[in-house]
Amino acid sequence: MTYRTQRVAYPYMVVALLLFGLQVVLGLWLATQYFVTVPQGLVDIFPFSTARAMHTNLLVLWLLLGFMGATYYLVPEETESELAFPRLAIVQLVLLTATGVAALVGFLFGWTQGRPLLEIPRPLDLLVVVGALLFLFNTAVTMIRAKRWTAVQASLLGGLVFLAVLYLFGIPFYRNLAVDWYYWWWVIHLWVEGAFELVAAAMTAFMLIKLTGVQRAVVEKWLYVELGLFLFTGIAGTGHHYYWLGAPSYWLWVGGIFSALEPFPILLMVVDTWRDVRQRKGPMEPRLTWVYLVGGVVIHFIGAGLFGMAHTLPQINYYTHGSQVTVSHGHLAFYGAYVLLNLTFFYLAMPHLKGLPLGRYDERSGHFAFWCTALGVMGMSLAFAVAGVLQSYLERYLAQPYMVAQVPIRFWMAIAAAHGVMVLVGVVMTIRHLLTLKAPAGGGEAAAVAGAAVTLPSAAGK
Amino acid sequence: MTERTAKGVFWGGTLSSLALFLALTVDTHGQFAALTRADKLDDTVVAGKRVFERYNCNDCHTILGFGGYYAPDLTRAYTRLGADAIRRRLAQPEVAFRDSYRKMPNQHLSPAEIESLVAYLEWVAGIDNHDWPPQDSEARWKRSTERLLAAAALSPAAALVQQEGCLSCHALGDRGERQGPRLERVGARRSAAWIGEYLGDPQRLAPGSEMPGYQHLSAAQRQMIGEFIVALAARGGER
Numbered sequence: 074m075t076y077r078t079q080r081v082a083y084p085y086m087v088v089a090l091l092l093f094g095l096q097v098v099l100g101l102w103l104a105t106q107y108f109v110t111v112p113q114g115l116v117d118i119f120p121f122s123t124a125r126a127m128h129t130n131l132l133v134l135w136l137l138l139g140f141m142g143a144t145y146y147l148v149p150e151e152t153e154s155e156l157a158f159p160r161l162a163i164v165q166l167v168l169l170t171a172t173g174v175a176a177l178v179g180f181l182f183g184w185t186q187g188r189p190l191l192e193i194p195r196p197l198d199l200l201v202v203v204g205a206l207l208f209l210f211n212t213a214v215t216m217i218r219a220k221r222w223t224a225v226q227a228s229l230l231g232g233l234v235f236l237a238v239l240y241l242f243g244i245p246f247y248r249n250l251a252v253d254w255y256y257w258w259w260v261i262h263l264w265v266e267g268a269f270e271l272v273a274a275a276m277t278a279f280m281l282i283k284l285t286g287v288q289r290a291v292v293e294k295w296l297y298v299e300l301g302l303f304l305f306t307g308i309a310g311t312g313h314h315y316y317w318l319g320a321p322s323y324w325l326w327v328g329g330i331f332s333a334l335e336p337f338p339i340l341l342m343v344v345d346t347w348r349d350v351r352q353r354k355g356p357m358e359p360r361l362t363w364v365y366l367v368g369g370v371v372i373h374f375i376g377a378g379l380f381g382m383a384h385t386l387p388q389i390n391y392y393t394h395g396s397q398v399t400v401s402h403g404h405l406a407f408y409g410a411y412v413l414l415n416l417t418f419f420y421l422a423m424p425h426l427k428g429l430p431l432g433r434y435d436e437r438s439g440h441f442a443f444w445c446t447a448l449g450v451m452g453m454s455l456a457f458a459v460a461g462v463l464q465s466y467l468e469r470y471l472a473q474p475y476m477v478a479q480v481p482i483r484f485w486m487a488i489a490a491a492h493g494v495m496v497l498v499g500v501v502m503t504i505r506h507l508l509t510l511k512a513p514a515g516g517g518e519a520a521a522v523a524g525a526a527v528t529l530p531s532a533a534g535k
Numbered sequence: 536m537t538e539r540t541a542k543g544v545f546w547g548g549t550l551s552s553l554a555l556f557l558a559l560t561v562d563t564h565g566q567f568a569a570l571t572r573a574d575k576l577d578d579t580v581v582a583g584k585r586v587f588e589r590y591n592c593n594d595c596h597t598i599l600g601f602g603g604y605y606a607p608d609l610t611r612a613y614t615r616l617g618a619d620a621i622r623r624r625l626a627q628p629e630v631a632f633r634d635s636y637r638k639m640p641n642q643h644l645s646p647a648e649i650e651s652l653v654a655y656l657e658w659v660a661g662i663d664n665h666d667w668p669p670q671d672s673e674a675r676w677k678r679s680t681e682r683l684l685a686a687a688a689l690s691p692a693a694a695l696v697q698q699e700g701c702l703s704c705h706a707l708g709d710r711g712e713r714q715g716p717r718l719e720r721v722g723a724r725r726s727a728a729w730i731g732e733y734l735g736d737p738q739r740l741a742p743g744s745e746m747p748g749y750q751h752l753s754a755a756q757r758q759m760i761g762e763f764i765v766a767l768a769a770r771g772g773e774r
Contacts, residue, residue: 106605110636113629120640121605122594180591187588189602248581250659251571254601255563290538297541305548308556317667318599319570320563325665327559331552392669395600395608472670472771474724475607476635483636 074425076149078156081163083426085142086419088170089135090504096131097500099124101493107486126180126192134173139415140272141208144229146422147279148212151226152219158211169204172197190261191243198244205237224293225275228300232271239263251319258314266307273414274299280366280421285353295345302338306331313385317394325387332385336378346370361436364443365417372409380405392469398461405454424510434510442506446499452492460485570663583655590642599664611671613660617715618653619745625649630742676769683767684708692763695756715746722768730761
């Protein structure tokens with residue numbers, strides 16, 4: 074950590090991690106409801122729909138807070154200047170967290186916009202917009218004042234502005250269901266396969282520069298190419314969501330062709346990372362940070378690239394659309410692309426924020442936590458995939474009624490839940506590890522003590 | 536590759552894809568009215584959409600394939616179930632799903648809310664979406680059903696179905712009404728014995744249903760109708 078105001082990133086990461094834990098708990102409860110019969114009395118007060126709204130909104134909220142924390146850590150180093158308004162960054166965190174918590178509590182009492190993933194009620198949407206504007210203002214002013222522009226910054230700011238603009242399409246009430254879904258995907262798809270990818274590519278490029286010491290010009294050149302391919306395939310690739318919602322049939326062609334190309338930019342990202350890792354200067358230390366970095370890139374490719382590709386062609390999607398196949402892809406893709414990205418960044422930044430010398434930390438329990446979570450998510454996604462293929466065959470192909478086709482699926486949902494327990498254990502251990510980072514054994518007691526003093530968010534002011 | 540080429544890839548890729556996407560968006564808007572029968576999208580239907588959102592139905596059910604995957608897709612719920620069966624599920628889910636291993640919450644809907652939801656689902660069922668979902672596609676199993684119906688029309692049970700006027704509420708093949716569930720659908724979910732018993736006293740097995748009782752038929756006749764309906768159950772797969 075070189076700049077004092079980078080400290081505002083720390084509370085963002087802490088809040089993000091706690092919300093992540095809660096998200097996983099709710100996920101486990103959702104999976105349980107697939108193979109256990111929940112009594113009517115409980116269903117009436119806490120239905121699956123409410124738990125799902127909480128699970129998905131927690132995901133979006135913590136990922137965004139993670140991105141914002143990462144931005145506040147990254148921008149001072151990239152611009153080589155202090156953050157313009159560090160206090161405002163804390164105000165923004167409080168505002169967004171309070172809005173998120175109000176939304177979650179509201180869901181429990183049936184206060185909802187009632188559209189999947191966009192359940193946050195419209196009055197709270199306005200607060201989200203205010204929070205996003207504060208964030209963009211703070212980041213943009215810092216960059217403009219510093220008058221130092223890098224491709225990493227441009228990609229990051231571009232992604233964040235794109236993200237904020239797209240959110241607006243999810244706010245209005247649409248009379249026509251088909252038009253509603255059409256713009257719903259502008260938020261959901263263009264977020265995860267557009268704006269988020271811009272942010273992710275910027276964060277990955279920043280981490281590669283920091284960790285490998287490879288020349289910035291090389292990393293940034295490939296960043297342009299990756300982003301060009303991401304957006305070329307991703308924007309028109311939105312069409313793979315328009316097959317069955319009442320849109321014209323040319324979307325079958327556009328969606329099918331562009332999304333067939335979508336694995337390529339991710340593959341390029343894998344190749345770039347691999348090349349940078351091989352050309353690194355110095356040892357791969359701390360080891361765990363590298364495990365996260367490489368693991369994230371690889372699972373991003375499997376989950377988003379391969380699992381996405383598997384059911385994106387219209388001929389296949391006709392049978393798999395809206396089944397557990399989507400669930401399988403969604404979990405592995407989000408974990409590989411964005412969860413591991415955030416966690417990698419936390420592992421890069423938090424030791425510095427805690428003032429640990431050279432950013433080194435005691436890794437021991439972290440490795441087990443990583444593998445427990447990663448293997449849990451992989452197993453869970455495979456179980457969802459089996460359930461999805463069964464559902465596609467029994468319900469979609471053989472035309473069995475939904476509840477008849479669900480009977481053999483219950484077993485696979487139990488398998489998914491068993492892996493969910495692994496995920497929960499791994500995630501709790503990861504959160505604990507990240508929140509209690511210590512200097513490696515024999516690595517200077519004094520540094521650890523000094524580190525503890527700067528963790529307070531109140532120290533971030535001025 | 537030089538940095539200049541790399542920037543060229545970025546701007547070329549992004550702008551070409553964006554231009555195509557926006558152009559198709561404009562064109563799609565021009566076609567939505569016809570594809571979704573927007574002329575039938577009246578205030579009752581819109582009120583139904585608001586009710587659908589108010590109670591967060593979409594986080595358990597999918598509709599047009601989007602949403603939670605925990606409950607049946609509702610795109611063709613109207614053609615599959617008919618108005619009465621939808622009303623019954625909405626008004627008293629704890630009764631409708633009494634024997635089910637998965638429950639639906641009772642949202643205490645008003646009669647007006649239920650009617651608007653029925654109108655909404657009727658409108659949704661008419662969206663032209665390339666015949667998705669396959670399990671509810673009548674085009675996909677019509678040929679086999681037609682063949683079966685042609686042969687089955689000569690059976691004694693078919694004569695009973697005709698005589699009792701089942702098709703003035705239910706659909707079967709390309710005939711009948713959409714007040715009750717489609718008979719092929721019933722046949723896929725229930726046994727012949729269950730149907731026979733149900734015909735004798737619908738209120739006992741499905742309280743609140745508008746289905747009249749057929750106590751005037753003998754138990755053997757009711758069983759025969761049950762077997763007829765089960766035999767005609769919709770099956771997917773190769774045509």
